[in-house]
Amino acid sequence: MNKPAPDHDAVVAATRKWLEKAVIGLNLCPFAKAVHIKNQIRYVVSDAVTPEALLETLMDEMQFLSDADPEKVDTTLIIHPQVLNDFEDYNEFLDVADAALEDMRLDGELQVASFHPDYQFADTGKNDIENYTNRSPYPTLHLLREESVDRAVAAFPEAEDIFEKNIETMEKLGHDGWDQLGLRAEP
Template sequence: MKKENQVIVDSVISWFEKAVLGLNLCPFAAKPYRLGAIRFELSKATDDESCLVDLLLNLNLLDDQTDIETMVLIIPNHFKLFSDYNQFLDLADALIEQQGWDGIYQIASFHPDYVFANNDENDRSNWTNRSPYPLLHLIRETSINNAVESHPDINAIPQRNVELLRSLSEDKLKEIFGDH
């Protein structure tokens, strides 16, 4: 992998370790990460069509390699605007349905400028889905089902994350997430 590409992947892994694992934003991520079952894949996509091709290739890879629990597709050269990324998610969901993977795979979305519907762009709760680059987190539905069954209060996780992020100082937020 080229050095500049490795820098991108490394920055996403660092964000994952500091934010997702360090803040325990996803209590189910630590075990597969420790086991090496999370794959971070760099996309060279520069438009929706090439991104859909990469998405399809990576979902096929998940189909073929059952030792990969989940995959993070990093898209540094497309979706500079969150609105474009958000619209693309409909295409991604349509691809999953078209391929017969509805109920098998699910996509979690992360973007540097992520804003939840009806939120102010400066609301700290948006940081639960902010990342250094646009990402598509490809998740096996069986993993989600297992997580739901094993957690005592799955519905409390989002509120806990919002409260945690709202409690962090600006400096701490920058330390964890950087300047994006």
């Protein structure tokens, strides 16, 4: 028996909370605050239950973002709570996402960043705290404009040090601190 689709408003609320408390609140991405404050983030909750259906949503959103005025929509979060909940399957889908960018001739214009409740970097243990820099309440594909990323990196001194600073932040916070943020998705 299929479980009912999650409430879109609740999914977006949980994602916004994660963005505000973790991504912006812990300064994991120093570029996120500006687009959040300007309401330039598009939140799309996909009801896809298969990777094929998610790919359709992804391609639609890639085209939408490519066509949209960056002053109105600079980035898109595609939240897909019903598909690719297994991190290995999700991770394999990222190759499909990159291939779609190429097929649509949007590589060099857009890029896909990845967030997942069970995110795990290569050569880390499942519960290593540095994985939490990319742990979101639901599986999420983040579409970014290359031009916006380039501008943000140029404006941020030592952007190449962000990853290392994030690891330091997470190590100081620890698992208990992360849990206190209350970012787990509701089942």
